[in-house]
Amino acid sequence: MGHEQEWAAWGRYIYDRTTPTLVVGIPNTVNIISISTGAQFSISLGDNGVIYTWGNNTHGALGNGTTTGPLSAISVNPPAGLRWTSITAGGFTSFATASDGQRYVWGANNNNNKNGTDATGADASIKGVYGDGTTTSIYTPIVNNIQMPAGVSIIQLSSNGWHTLAIGSDHKTYAWGSDTYGENGDGGTIDPSQPIYSYVTTPVEVLVPAGVTFISVTASYYNSFAIGSDGNTYSWGRGNNGQLGDGASVNRNTPVRVGGVIEITKVTIGGQVTSGSINAVSGIWSGITLPHAPGDVDVVVEWTLTGIPQPSETLKYRYLDTFTVSFNLGEAPGSPPVTQSVLEGSKAAWPTTPVWNDKLFTGWYADGKPYTFNEPVTQSITLTARWEEIKFTLDPPSGTYAGGTTVAITPDPKQSSIQFSQISTGWNHTLGLGSNGRIYAWGKNDSGQLGDGSTNNHVVPMVVNTPAGVKYRQVVAGPNTSFALGSDNHWYAWGANTSGQLGNGTTTNQLTPVAISMPTGVGAYTQISPGENHTLALGDDGTAYAWGANTNGQLGNNTTISSLSPVKVQIPAGAFQFTSVSAGSSHSIATGDNGLAYAWGSNQYGQIGSVFITVGDRSQVPVEVQLPVGLSKSKQATASANWSIGIGDNGRIITWGYNGQNQLGNGNTVNQSLPAEAQLPASLTFTSVKPKANSTIAIANTGQIYAWGANTAGQLGNGNQNNQPSPVAVNPKPGTTFAQLHTGYNHTIGVDTSGNIWAWGDNASGQLGDNQGGSPGNLSLTPVSLIPVRLNITGITIDGLAPQTSPTYDAANGVWKITTRPHSAGTVPVSIAWSLAGVTQPNYPLIYTYEPPRTLPKAGSIPLHRLTGITLLLASVLASGLYSHQTRLTKRRSTRNKSQSNPVRAQQ
Structure with a gap:
């Protein structure tokens, strides 16, 4: 035995030992890396890939082909060319896995005459422990053909006494072997009075409590134990002496929670006793509050555990106030919209859009910032309308009757003052929510993700089609999809839909916004998160819904069946509801109201972040993400392409999953199956990160920007195109402080603290919005200014006739130029056709004077x-x-009519 690890054994074998004794028979050159004990024998695994066993061999558990054993350890060699990789000792049975992935078994499988009787005098039967449908015992390793359901593999196995437990790759729990006391947990008969105990020889499904998946199982002699996804311990089987820990002394043939029965006996809210009841399925107490003044109050819960009174618990509850949202038309005449009364935390409604002659309404403002009507109201506020008057001038306003005069048409202002109150980036397109409640889009449009009814890319912001009577409150850009929340509380979607990811019941791409399906009983979606081919939504009841592709179980409803309409994501036990959702390429992540993060779908690269889901496998239901030591909760959890990122309750960023482009920020390109901190300075904390594809840019509590990951187009803002293996401080635009950062596949949009918008990185599809992109290889390593809502002159007539040349844009001076044609002398009407971000506006009237010929x-x-x-x-x-x-x-x-001053009204 190696000097680094000297294993000792004590217990009963010929002679009892009261102090550790060295095991004899293991070569000195071998280090033991794993050990497991059965009823009266032990099995260990050496670093040479050989198994060593010792102890009682009455049932052939030592694997030497006999039922007798020596007084020292013996070796069990693996099949030719292989190594043993794992071991599990049953009661009198041994299990092992070889390097080819095959499971092997030997020892007791039918020994009802070998061990006499148990304490009750009944025959102690060991039958069907192999799970292969046989009751034949084998004394040397054979392939263990456990009869699991088709397509289901075993991810954890435990065997002891007379039965075996296993967790399958479908996240269900299975059992086989003895079922005398209900230890198989399938609801079978509990009848120890029978002369031969009950047993099954192939796996049966354990009846796990609703909403729970078992993440670890342990088989004892006549008992079974498991740890649930809700953090509770469960037990079943023999309980005559209270060994199940459920507060009783009876046998159980289905799992029960360890800890006893909790009963709520009294609830007092704000000093008022409130009646209520407990839901037998969920275990949740619910009641109706009594009238009370607004503010925070104590909720005192009195309860018992298995009938024994426990110390009361004090919680917090808030009685909500009601606030007013009033409107001021600014300088405009007329009556403002009706004042709204809004419950604290709810949202105000978009009022009717006001009209003022030829002025352009640019939005409602509060404290100098555009109001989106998506903010929870927390105090009484007054919103003020902003207006803009757009004028055009001719320079010069007159010219020779012979024509040939170059005339510049100048708009004032040259760009509209409509502001973007929110930005969201897709892979190669960007959405901006205008202060006027309209959405503007630019960049790639191959799937219709710009929503203007075409598939043409746009290099400057263009307006998205808007359903009649709707204003928008929020925008969310997916990879090649777009989503928006309307003032009617409906979500609208457009763009790619080949997998049904738009949620409108079809697989047809949509070039303009269409309403998303709503499940029965859901008032509204509070959040939308689009992935590559599937979409997640959070209902106002805290339930998560999903639709689209499901080949990897990313919809979280315990199937791999894709869906064109919303299906419920299974809520893990321990969480009453979800508080956020995030969709990646083929996996999903959500946070629960318990502060824990859950993931499901593909785990090809470890992006689920759990040791209970094998890398390369998948999970069809949410499983808890295993946080690093020292973290107990998640502030944020986000699914990106094939990796994940989160923020712990300590404000530190953690990453896991695929790392081929350094996106984990750990200094290398090695994939990571469990969350670990990115290599950021120890003094920094973060409240939000927004990764996209394989890049991340984050703003620290100091205001400093850190970036890492893919950088092929300079999207990290560090001035080069090299991938960044670990986070580095960047300053994309010196002298500018950024309040928001949004990353696309290869581009980044930043909003500074003054509200100005900057962009850098790839511009091949015009996604930087500066009117300079749109061709392959076009990019910017430094920030360029986004062109805001742009005016465009589309045509002009002079006295009803087109000029000699059509309007051409002079970008350097921000004007359009024409050349006049010959005309008789005199003053004539001019009509300017123009649009605002693609929306046609009423023609603007001017006059132009043709100067007469000079007197002879x-x-x-x-x-x-x-x-x-x-x-x-x-x-x-x-x-x-x-x-x-x-x-x-x-x-x-x-x-x-010679008057050329008729008013026109700009269209929003």
Whole structure:
């Protein structure tokens, strides 16, 4: 035996030992890396891949082909060319796994005559422990063909006494072997009076409590124990001496919670005793509050455990206040919208959009910032309307009647003052929520994700189609999808839909917003999180819903069946409801109201973050994410492409999953199956991170920006295109402090503390919104200014006729230019056709003056011989034509209103 690890044994074998004694028979060169004990024997695994056993061999558990054993350890060699990788000792049975992934077994499987009788005098039967449908005992290792359901593998196995337990890859728990006292947990008969005990030879499903999955199981002699996903311990089987710990002394043939029965006997809220009842299934007490003044009060809960009174618990409850939201039209005339009365924490409704002559309504503002009507109301507020008057001027306003004059058309202001109150980035497109309640989009549009009815990319923000009567409150960009919350409390979606990820019951891409399906009984979705091919939503009842692709169980409803309509995500026991959801490429993450994070779907790279889900496997139901030592809760948990990121209750960032592009921020490209801290300075904390694809940019509590991961287009803002293996402090625009950062696949949008929007990284599809992108290879390593809601002149007529040249944009001066055509002298009407972010506006009227020809010199002032030939002929013809045209023009104008100052109204 190696000097580093000297294993000793004590207990009963020929002679009892009261002090540790060295095990004899294991080579000195071998280090023992695992050991497991059965009823009267032991099995150990050496670092050489060989198993060593010793002890009682009456049932062949030592694996030497006999039922007799030596007084020292013997070796059990693996099959040729293999190594043993794991071991489990049963009561008188041994289990092992080889390096080829196969399970092996030997020892007791039918020994009802080998061990006499138990304390009751009944025959102590050991039958069916192998789980392969046989009751034949084998004394050397054979492949253990456990008859699990088709497609289900074993991820944990425990065997002791007369039965075996296992957790399957489907996250169900199975049992086989003895069932005399109900230890198989399938509700079978409990009848120890029978001369031969009850048993099964193939796995049966343990009846796990609703809403719970077992994450660890332990088989005892006549008992079974498990740890549930809710953090509770469960037991079943023999309980005549109270060994199940459920407050009773009876046998149980289905799992019961260890700890006894909890009963709530009295609840006092704010000093008032309140009646209520407990839901027998969920165990949740519910009651109705009595009237009380607004504010926080104590909730005192009196309870008993198995009939024994316990110290009361004091909780907090808040009686909500009611606030007013009033409106001020600013300088506009008329009556403001009706004042709203809003319950504390609820949201105000978008009022009717006010109208003021030719002014443009740009939004409702509070404290100088646009109000989205998606903010919970926490105090009485007054919202003030903002207006904008857009004018155009001509420079020069007159020119020669002969035409050829270059005229500049200048808008004032050159860009609209509509602000973006929220930004959200997809992989290659960006959405902005305007202060006027409209959505603007730019970048890639191959699936219709820009929502303007086309598949054309846009290099500047363009307005998304809006259902009649709807204003938007919130925007969420998916990889190639877009979602928005309307003022009617419906969510709308558009873009890619090949897997039904838009949730409208079809698999057809949508080029304009369509309403999402709502499950029966759900008033509203409070959150939407789009993944690559599936989408998660959080209902106002705290239930999570999912739709779209489900090949890896990412919908969390314990199936792999895709769905075009919402299905409920299974709520793990221990959490009453979910508080947030996040969809990745093929996995999902949510946080519960207990502060824990849960994940489900693909675990190909360890992105679920649990030792109970094998890397490369999947989970069809939520399982708890295992936080690093020292962390007890999660402030945030987010699923990205094939990796995950979160923030612990200490404000530190943790990452896990795929790491091929350094996205975990741990200094390497090694995948990580359990959460661990990113390599950030120890003094920093974070309240929010927003990763996308394989990059992360985060703002620390100091205001400093840190970035890491993929950087092929310079999206990290550190001035180069090299991937960043560990977080590094960046300053994308020196002198600017950023309040928000949003990352796309290869681009980043930043909003500074003044509300200005900057963008950097890939611009091949125009996703930077600066009017400079739209071609392959186009990118910016430094921030460029996003063009806000832009005015565009689309056409012009002068006296009803098009100019000699169409309007062309002069980007350097922010003006449009035309060249006039010949026209008779005089003042004529001009009509400017224009649009605002793609929305056509009423034509704007101006006037332009054609200057008449200069008066000819008096007779005799110019020698007649100077006006000869073709010159004299052309002058004569032109004068005649102008006279004739001027006569017709005068007659036509006699019936025309000469006023050119009619008001126009800009469309939002």
